[in-house]
Amino acid sequence: MNALRALLLLLIAAPLLAGAAPRSALEETARREGVLQVDSTTDREQVAPLLAAFHQRHPYLRVDYRDLSGADIYRRALRGEHGDVLWSSAMDLQIKLVNEGLALRYSSPQKAALPGWASWRDEVYGTTFEPIVLAYDRHRIADGDMPDSHAALRRALRQDGARWRLASYDVASSGAGYFFFSQDSRHNPEFWDLAAALGRHMRYQDGNSLTLLQRLQRGEADIAYNVLGPYAWRFARQHPQVGWLLPQDYTLVVSRLQLIHKAARHPAAARLWMDFVLSREGQQVLAQASGLPPIRNDLPRRLGNVDLDREAPKLRPIQVGSGLLVYLDSAKRSLFLRHWQQQLAPGRAP
Structure with missing residues (x-):
């Protein structure tokens, strides 16, 4: 009986002890890649809590995060000097990269929770509101x-x-x-x-x-x-x-748009990052620790004391797309x- 109890306890504890051990083929591939490169217009200090939360979820990945202007991200993407993920507040330039065929198509499982205007062609996703x-x-x-x-x-x-x-x-x-x-x-x-x-x-x-x-x-x-x-x-x-x-x-x-470059050197890691930023956990970190209201429909949107959901009739979200x-x-x-x-x-x- 004691042996059975010990076995049950071990089975219950195993997932906890495994911690960040890969649980899917995508995670296993990302573990082998070992690195993720993110080019972003959002300064590192502001998203430090997001980076810490992602590391806790995927400790086997080293994130190289570069602060750049939207124009620099665009130019580097054209020259082949880009990261795996391009995350920029320059919405129009991000759409231009997609239109030029430089984005990797990825249907994130988090897409269903986003507003219809916040993504385009499964290649670029809004992350903030x-x-x-x-x-x-x-x-x-x-x-x-x-x-x-x-x-x-x-x-x-x-x-x-x-x-x-x-x-x-x-x-x-x-x-x-x-x-x-x-x-x-x-x-x-x-x-x-x-x-x-x-x-x-x-x-x-x-x-x-x-x-x-x-x-x-x-x-x-x-x-x-x-x-x-x-x-x-x-x-x-x-x-x-x-x-x-x-x-x-x-x-x-407006929304900070995120895409995976078609020539990403670490595409599996990039997919994990994309999913995490769009997940409830990632969005809550951005909202609570970085002050960036969430894009997800299933989370409350606030800016200070202002309830953005109540203000919806006057809000004009900019449609992500060819327009x-x-x-x-x-x-x-x-x-x-x-x-x-x-x-x-x-x-x-x-």
Whole structure:
């Protein structure tokens, strides 16, 4: 009897003692590969908890994680200097790589939990749910006085905007800036009227959300237009002087897109990473430890105190697919940039 009990205990404990021992053919292949290379626009510090959780799940894999810009990830992918997984906030460039046949098709078992707009051709997957917000200096603009929509901002800038200094992305040199503004133009029929008002009062054009938020903190700008929501939320927690809000007429939602390069040297490891990032566990780590709202439909989406699920009617997620290629057309891009530069006050065009 004692021997039988010991055997039962051993059988129960065996999976625990085995820990990270491979349990599938995919894991066995990844174990032999031993390495995973990830090129990402998300800085390593922000996703350190995700990397730690992945290592705990697959300790036999060494992850080489490189912080790169979206443009660098794209160029390296074309030159053959890429990692196995390409994870980028430059949604349009990621779709361009897929369109050029450089993504490995992989139907992740996690796909069923994603919104229909968040993947394309089983080759690229959205991983986050990030609203684009308006941020402002609360020392200069009271919470109740901050325009709460694109339309309200346009009216306010026309009426008394001379006293407000604006900052936003450099549309000409920043891929994210151009992408956000071009998507604005698709969703807002009055975009160019708004652009004219923005241009007259634009003081700073920068390359990332953090710089825009720092300008508010230093009192250099009063409003920052088109800021990534997770950055605004995290920054405002440390600097209560900075406020932020979801525009009430519509709020664009972007996602960091992930694909496996067709010439990945460690394709099995890349599949494990893809599945983990999209899994409930991986998404919860991104949400709770990195402040990036989850893409999965079966997890609550929050940004600070804002329940994004309740705000769904005003949210405009950007569809992952060939539609993102429209404004990468060189003729359309040149026309858009020329029109934008015409809106800027003299001396403020790039």
